[in-house]
Amino acid sequence: MTRLKIKIDGHEMEMDVGQATILEAARLAGIHIPTLCHHPSIKPYGSCRLCTVQIVKNGRKKFVTACNYPVEEGLVVITDSAEVAGIRKMILELLIARSSQEERLLETAREYGIFKPRFLQEDKSCILCGLCYRICEELVGVCAINAQNRGVSRDVDTPYGELSEDCIACGACALVCPTKSILKRRNIYPLSCADIKEMEEEYLCGTIDNDLGVNREMFAGKSNIEGQDGGMVTSILLQGIEAGLLDAAVVAQKNKSCGANAVLVDETESILQAKGTKYVRVSVIAPLLDALLKGEKRIAVVGTPCQIRVVRKLQRQGYFNDKFPDAEIFLIGLFCFESFDYESLRNRIRELFGIDLDKAEKTQIARGKFIVTVGGKDYSCPVRELKSQVRAGCPFCGDLVNLLADISIGSIGSEEGYSTVIVRSERGEKLLEAASFNRKEISRDEIVKLAAIKKKNADTNFAGILAGLPNRDEFSS
Numbered sequence: 001m002t003r004l005k006i007k008i009d010g011h012e013m014e015m016d017v018g019q020a021t022i023l024e025a026a027r028l029a030g031i032h033i034p035t036l037c038h039h040p041s042i043k044p045y046g047s048c049r050l051c052t053v054q055i056v057k058n059g060r061k062k063f064v065t066a067c068n069y070p071v072e073e074g075l076v077v078i079t080d081s082a083e084v085a086g087i088r089k090m091i092l093e094l095l096i097a098r099s100s101q102e103e104r105l106l107e108t109a110r111e112y113g114i115f116k117p118r119f120l121q122e123d124k125s126c127i128l129c130g131l132c133y134r135i136c137e138e139l140v141g142v143c144a145i146n147a148q149n150r151g152v153s154r155d156v157d158t159p160y161g162e163l164s165e166d167c168i169a170c171g172a173c174a175l176v177c178p179t180k181s182i183l184k185r186r187n188i189y190p191l192s193c194a195d196i197k198e199m200e201e202e203y204l205c206g207t208i209d210n211d212l213g214v215n216r217e218m219f220a221g222k223s224n225i226e227g228q229d230g231g232m233v234t235s236i237l238l239q240g241i242e243a244g245l246l247d248a249a250v251v252a253q254k255n256k257s258c259g260a261n262a263v264l265v266d267e268t269e270s271i272l273q274a275k276g277t278k279y280v281r282v283s284v285i286a287p288l289l290d291a292l293l294k295g296e297k298r299i300a301v302v303g304t305p306c307q308i309r310v311v312r313k314l315q316r317q318g319y320f321n322d323k324f325p326d327a328e329i330f331l332i333g334l335f336c337f338e339s340f341d342y343e344s345l346r347n348r349i350r351e352l353f354g355i356d357l358d359k360a361e362k363t364q365i366a367r368g369k370f371i372v373t374v375g376g377k378d379y380s381c382p383v384r385e386l387k388s389q390v391r392a393g394c395p396f397c398g399d400l401v402n403l404l405a406d407i408s409i410g411s412i413g414s415e416e417g418y419s420t421v422i423v424r425s426e427r428g429e430k431l432l433e434a435a436s437f438n439r440k441e442i443s444r445d446e447i448v449k450l451a452a453i454k455k456k457n458a459d460t461n462f463a464g465i466l467a468g469l470p471n472r473d474e475f476s477s
């Protein structure tokens with residue numbers, strides 16, 4: 001590869017053509033350039049402009065942002081002149097005008113001699129660096145938030161400022177936000193490990209199991225309902241309604257356009273229609289709010305770990321208590337290793353077996369195989385062959401066993417025809433008391449093994465985000 005020569009603050013460097021930006025070259029040379037909006041895992045953006053440097057090109061001087069300016073032959077870069085410091089100083093003052101409480105920002109400002117910012121302080125906290133929505137879109141792949149409006153009205157928000165239906169509460173945006181502003185948004189749901197621990201303490205009650213979460217009991221259950229595995233979810237809902245413990249439930253129901261969507265059900269027929277695992281992610285928020293607005297008081301929400309996290313976050317923010325003080329929400333969490341993009345899965349299944357997924361009587365994942373039943377016949381392939389069909393965001397979720405649910409239910413760890421049930425709260429226990437079923441022992445080791453694999457995969461993906469933080473600059477937390 002052709003090499004090129006550049007000079008940064010008088011140091012000569014040789015680099016491969018197309019190898020780096022000025023920021024990366026400076027870091028290689030051990031020269032510190034401050035930046036707030038840069039993360040190595042996502043495309044450079046140049047929004048905070050704190051990395052401004054001066055370049056000399058063809059005998060002419062100009063100011064550029066180091067994070068997105070590519071190095072080129074003969075480039076001369078000046079990072080430490082009085083003019084550069086003056087520009088950064090002005091930028092810092094403007095940033096402090098938006099976020100005057102962020103200690104690390106103030107610390108750097110002091111390094112540039114700013115002790116008393118000149119501009120009116122709005123205390124919006126968000127400095128519009130764009131890291132949160134770029135991580136959410138480019139890395140996590142969810143795109144729950146974005147920049148909205150222009151000029152002084154510019155902000156970060158969900159479409160129309162509504163509660164996000166897409167956010168999976170992975171917390172990636174909170175990790176990269178330099179001002180913690182993202183944690184103040186009430187319509188997305190980033191959670192940290194500390195948040196999850198606090199929620200376990202607040203909502204759950206039982207023995208703490210480091211691998212499988214808080215629990216009061218774990219067993220394999222089989223109801224008399226013909227359904228997925230032991231039919232435990234359907235049975236708990238039906239008998240909960242019958243016993244007067246539940247008024248309605250939010251469940252995923254199969255549909256042909258996107259695989260499934262969440263619906264509100266309150267009687268036997270609709271509950272039975274929704275039985276069976278769908279392996280697609282559905283948002284439960286709209287039907288849950290619908291139920292609450294209709295005046296339903298005791299509502300069960302059946303969801304994947306990401307959806308249960310979302311409801312818990314809303315609960316913790318006081319969203320339900322403020323608006324619906326009498327409501328009692330029961331969270332029934334499904335085990336979930338990953339979900340699929342339905343359209344892509346349908347195409348892949350057609351390609352592999354020549355069958356139509358829309359016509360499937362049943363889909364299941366067992367012993368590493370994805371099994372589709374059509375016309376009474378089973379078609380299967382190793383789940384790893386469907387890697388490209390996995391839904392964006394799932395690789396950032398490390399929760400297999402639905403750690404924040406009142407009751408978690410799945411097939412892993414139980415023999416065929418049974419469901420594994422983990423009861424995590426008194427509320428969950430109350431609901432289960434109304435249901436009748438046969439019990440057996442579970443294989444804890446089998447669940448722990450898969451839970452560890454899922455956690456490790458997510459940790460690896462988060463490690464990529466964390467690795468980018470210390471290198472970013474002193475604002476990283």
Ligand code: SF4
Nearest residue numbers: 126127129130132177
């Ligand atoms: S919320 Fe945080 S990460 Fe997002 S733009 Fe504002 S300061 Fe940056």
Ligand code: SF4
Nearest residue numbers: 136167168170171173
């Ligand atoms: S928590 Fe995850 S999905 Fe939600 S907005 Fe943040 S990065 Fe996006």
